[in-house]
Every structure is written in structure tokens, then in C-alpha cells.
Amino acid sequence: MIGILYALLSAGLFGLSTPLAKLLLGDVSPWLLAGLLYLGSGLGLALVRLVRRSNEAGLSRRDVPWFGAAVLSGGVVGPVLLVFGLAQSSASEAALLLNLESVMTLAIAWIVFKENVDRRLLIGAAAIVAGAAVLAWPRDAAVGLSWGPVLIAGACLAWAIDNNLTRKVAAADPMQIAMVKGLVAGIANVAIALALGAPLPGAAAAAGAGVLGFFSYGVSLTLFVLALRHLGTARTGAYYALAPFIGAGVAILLLGEPIGVAFVAGGFLMAVGLWLHLSEQHLHEHVHDPLEHEHVHVHDAHHRHAHAPGTPPEPHVHAHRHARLIHRHPHYPDLHHRHSH
Template sequence: MLWGGMYVVAKWGLSVVPPVTLSFLRVALATVVLLAVVRATKPARTFTRSEWCRFIGLGVAISVTLATQFLGTALTNASQSSLLTVMTPIFILLLGVILLDEEVTRVKMAGVVIALIGTALVLSGQYDLSRLTDTNLGGIVSLFTASLAWAAYTVWGRDLVRKYSALETATYATAISVPVLLAMTLVELWMRGSAIGKNVASLSFLLGLAYLSVFATALAWYLWYKGLEYADSGTIAVFFFAQPVVGSALGAFFLGEELGPLFFAGGLVMAIGLYVVSVRTKV
């Protein structure tokens, strides 16, 4: 639900600063918040070299996700961009089976399919899905890369989450992504001629950045990993389908966008799928 709010806030933020720069600011401020909480609540840790390597991998996965997500969105139409929402849970499910030997029960698979159908109904009501076949190979590859990178971030983080905590894993992975995103930002600003809007110091932009940093990044990424403390990656992956429903609802409330009957029908179907996955996963 917190990620669904990004749909509205990003429309304001991207009118002021370019996308990778916004991602860097978002993650840098989130790191400050997360590190402050870790220092206040968790003991000092000494990680092994292999664990630091895994943290670095998670940080790179974050950076790749954010960069390719924005690139793919810029190169494709809205319908094709919706592939990011659909493919991410599927990649998480597959990587969980391949890398973590997680079991996919019949009931869980049924819940995934139900949630996927509900999400497809929501997206078909918001976008022209007939344009999915429009050719832009670079954009499609970028969106698939973003989905796969976030799936890797989810699956690779499980062992660290369960050995230490969701808070520490999210914090150190996010912190490591900051210098990577900074390098990408410098390249972006150089290519764009430092194209930053004049409203960067406006109250509306700063409030939007605060939401992106504190709620959609620090809190949301922590909660995402917190789920891994209680359930396998395939179970929590399905909740990613809630993002377009929340985003569409907030878009209607704040931006005056219309919601058709497919939105409500799809939202109901998706909710049923989430219930099946989260409650009935033993069979």
C-alpha cells in the first residue's frame, strides 16, 4: 500500500528532478532514517566477508531495480510498464523455488493465479492492454530486468533477515545502494545538463520527498523484509499485486482519475487471491 502511494507522489517529484536523481535523494534520506533507528535499537554487529558480499549484492540489486524501472517506464507506454507489477511476484516465486527450495503448494499456486487475474482486470481497466505488443525491446528488457532485480533483492535477503533482523538487512542493503545511485545520478545530471527544476526547495516537493524516503522506502522496505521473518518469499510476493490497486485508488482521489467497474471487480478478485495465499498454504 505504501508503494501504491508512490504513483501519486512521483508525478509531482519527477516534474522537479529527473528520475535517477529522485531515486538517489529518496534512498539517501531513507538510509539516514534507517541508520538512526538501527543505532538506537540494535547492537553493534560484526559481519563476515561472505555476509558483506551478500549485502553488496542486495545494494546493487536495489540500484539496478530503481534505474531500470525508470528507464523502462521512459521507453515504454503505460500498458507495457504494468509488466513490472505483474512479473515481479512471478520472478520472486520462481527464484524462491530455485534458490531457497521453497515449496509451491496447489493452494498457493491457485491463490497466485487468482491474484494475477484480479491484477490483470485492474490494469485492463486503467490502461490499453492492446498496446502491450507495441515494439520497444529496450524498454521491455529494462522492465523485466527491474522485476528480476527486485526478486533477487527479496530472495537473497532471506537468510540475513532471519539470522539478524529485517531492520538491519534493509538498512545496510539500502546504505550500500547510495554510492551506486550517486554515480548514476552524476551521469544523469551530466547528460541532462543538470536539469533540476526551480521548485526543488518548495514545500510540496520536500513533503513528497519525505513520503518517498520515510514511508515508501525506509518503512516499506523494512516491512517487506519483515514479512520474510514469518513467511516464505513466494507467499509475500503475491502482496506485490496490491500496489496497482492502491495506486489507482489514490490516483482517483488526488488526481481526479476515473475508476471503471473493472477496477472494483479486479480488486475483489485480487483480495481473494491474497486471502488464499496467506491463509490456506498448507495443501
């Protein structure tokens, strides 16, 4: 399914960001690095949009409150907490701890936004939490967890809130969503970091952060929004849990970090949780209530409407209305399957 592919590609690109950002921390202060990553994302996508015409629906006025809150949470708070957490953690452990984002995303989608989550997904989430706890456990006799994992867990919570809020605007142009978030979050974080006295990095370090941000934040977020359309928030977050495994593997290969018992045990528990998420199937008779919205679409089983003369060929964008429909097929809580169970 195309939504799964989008989610996995998004996870792979973001997974690379943790170990590579760790390399840049020696040359760039944490807060400034967070800003440069998002600024590279926004500027890169803006250049792409200059040369590539979009056939997607743009953000509307009613999207602004949801999107603004998403930018604040995921574009400002999350990256800052992550880079400060990275400064106090190994890249491989930090990468695996990012699995908490998928669990928190699922919990918010289930409890707050009432998205369907079955027992299999809940057991998988419990396994991921257990794996994260193993990784965060103190390595010496000192009482309490280190601040590194705590800060990274805070970043995961900020991104989980962002993911659920972004679902509300997922019908809009995903590249526009990622571009605006990158520009706003990047400018804000760079300005704050410089105001607090962060030294300017060298040209090579700044360029490296920008390129990394374009792929690991900009392209990754664009693909993530596309996955939200097809899979819903909880399941997209579950597939996205692959990202930390990619990051941890790259950290071990690239940075030469050791593979300890905690790493293996935590990774095993997280792998079990991810497998339970990936192998979930959802099939039942369901009702589509009447719905009117606007997004790019083709005329599939859920889009059987008339057109005015001069409507452009598919795929195309226009406001359209869905009549009430009852049928049975495998599905996820995408744009057209947000029903109760």
C-alpha cells in the same frame, strides 16, 4: 500472526510510493528520483539508528555476497526501471502491475531456492499474472506492448531477485540491512544520474523524495525483512501483493485517473489471486534438523537451550544451537522451518 502484520504494513507503505513518485517526476528526472528515494531511506534510517540502540545481530562476513547482490538488483536496477516505466504509464496501472513482483518472488523461491509452494499459491499466482497481462495489453491497434509495463515488469524481476537474496540474511538486523541498501543504492544512482546530466531538483522536490523514500523504502524494507523471518520469501511476497492495490487506489483518488474496464478486470483477477494467497494454511508433522545460527529470540518451543552466566534477559542475541526436533503445528518457512516436503 506478527509476520503477516509486518508484511501488510510493509506493503501499505510501499504502495504509497508509486502515485506519490509519479507526482515528483515532473520536478525530478527518473534516474535521479530513484537515487533520492533510496538515499532518503538510508539517511533516515541512519538517523534513527543514532538515537535508537539495536538489539539485533549485525550482518556477518558470510552475508556479504548475498547482500551485495541484493543491493545491486533491488537497490540499483529495480528503482531505475520503475521510474522510467512510471514515466510511460499511468500511476494506477503501474501500481497494479507491481503485483508481478510477488509472483516472480514466489517463482524464484519455489524453483531456485526450493521453498514449499502448494497448488493454492500457484493458482493465485496465475490469477495475478493474468491480471497484469490485462493491464499491459495495448489500448490501440498497434502491435506489441508499450515500454512502460515492460520496464515495470523488469523492476519487479529485479526486486524478486532481491527478495530471495535478502532472505539469506534475514536473521541480521533488518534496519541495518535497509540502511546499508539505501545508502549504497542511493549514492550510486544519484552519482550516475548527475554524471549523465540530470538537472538538480529544487529543495522542496528533493526533500519530498527523501521523506517518501524513508517511509516507502526504508521503513517498508525494514518491515519486509522482519516478515521474511516469520513467513519465508514466497508467502511474504504474496502478502506484499497488497501494495499495488493501495497504490492504484491512491492514484485514482489523488491524481484523478479514470477507472477503465481493463483496470477493473485486471484488479479483479489480482484480487482473486491475493485472496488465494492470504487464505492458505500449512500444517503437517515436520523435522527440525540440527542448526546453529545467531539472531534475536525468546525462549519459545524452538529455542530451548542453556545459557552462560551473565546472558542478558530476553529478547536477546547470541549464537545458539537447535537440537533435532519432530513436532506438528501450523507454520510457514521461517528461519526455523526451511525443510523439504
